Amino acid sequence: MANVFAFVESRGADVRKVGLEAVTAARQLADKSGGGEVHALVIGGQGIAAKASSLGQYGADVIIVVENDALSNYSPEVATATAVARIKSGGYRAAIFSTTAQGRDLAPRVAARLGVSVVTDALSVDVEGDLLVVRHPMNIGKVIATLEISGSPAVIAMRPNVVSPTQNPKAGRVESAQPAIDPASVRVKVTETRQGAGGKLDLAEAPVVVAGGRGLKAKENFKLVEDLASAFGNAAVGATRAVTDDGWRPHSDQIGQTGRLVSPELYVAVGISGAVQHLAGMRTSKTIVAVNKDKDAPIFKVADYGIVGDVFEVIPALTDAVREAKKHH
């Protein structure tokens, strides 16, 4: 039996979906190691405590809440010090984080202070005696490594969307806690978190991603992609590197080897040829749809459903059809 720590990401006064996934992954790991407790740490601004109390539903036995007005933006140093203090005192078998911009920043800091190593972008975690065994994509997903972690606690950041948040109610006892260091004393300070346009969904979390490429021909035609995403209602908008390099979309929207890695339920590629660099970021999507005028485009090699055609004709028709289908649900 061993307890497992989970770091639950927040943004503003909201718990992120990847945070629920971290708790679910920690619960599964605790159960695999003989049924220990899951202790979830949530740090955020005013209002986060009310949101955090639901984590018991996903299998947290204890929910440690640090609610502080000065912490509505992510503070790397406060989060590191607070997580490290808790992990040291808790005697955990493992500490679970998320492979997001925040988790990629935090997990290695925590690990280094604990004197242990860290594996990010974990696809699965298993227990084998004293070892934790993690599957981790290498070489932009073209090679899958099975890694053995012998350090304790094992610090692991899960890839988003590989674990679905699962109801598994536990006590969820809420403990409020103080930041381990004074938030005013930090040397790295996030002065602002600026949300992207129109409250659009988070690429790492969205169950559907609609992405556009050069086939859209001009920046303003990205509206086709946005309209289709809004017809789905649960879709985020992404783009290829060519498009972000040309400034049609911000770099944070780029999906690919040097951008975001996504694995949604459904990926819709609009006017994307399917360069290796792009496929690296989306090939693990569960279902891939591609619309492209060139029937020989490499994207069709990975698309479960391809339509050869003009995006300016096909995408508006698809948008209408999706809107219609959603209406009947």
Next chain:
Amino acid sequence: MKIAVCVKRVPDMDVRFRIGSDNTSVDETGLKFDINDFDAWAVEAALQLRDKNAGSEVTAISLGPDVVQETIRKALSMGADKGIQLKTDKIPFDSLTIARTLAEELKPGGYDLILFGKISPDSSNGVVGPMTAELLGVPCVTAISSLEIANGKGSAKRELEGAQEFVEFSLPAVLTVDEGLNTARYPSLKGIMAAKKKPLEVKPVQLSDPQVRVRKLELPPDRKAGRIIGEGAAAVPELVKLLQTEAKVL
């Protein structure tokens, strides 16, 4: 300013990889190697800062066997002033081991800034920069896509999922570089010639025991072959039907 840039030699990803006979490494036969793209952007950032701040110096550091000297020379040919090879038999997977070795080299160096690429595509772990920062006890900002340094202070922007974060920090600091910060210069012929004469110090190092080991490597299962279901808008009803009944995502 004294600036260090940590660079890694990585294979070109635009190939079909083969697993080596030991099942724990990638077969390197026929692979082309170069400096990691993110590290090249880190070198570029360092060079731009040096050129704005008189009396500055850029040191490129790489850990690994003698072949990493090519990678250091690449940074030197772009314009870095000197190089250091932390000589090991191979580049280990374990990030803590690497960060410890780098921190030991960097600690007495008196650097104002230490730059890394945010991730390397081969090991795809993306943690050595922030781990090194923690071991050194200096401020760290990861995955920056803009950077300003003035009066011993810095400000940077980070790209989040669907948002941007604006960050201020004090120096000395460790920064990891994301795409979008700059475009890396190509080495000029003059730069390549000059790089041959720049100092490259080779320091043998002992690695600590790893806590993460590669048990095996595999190629992922192929996706089932793609399928074109039709042409033009006429294929849309069929697509919607398949998304509803077969893929069950609509």
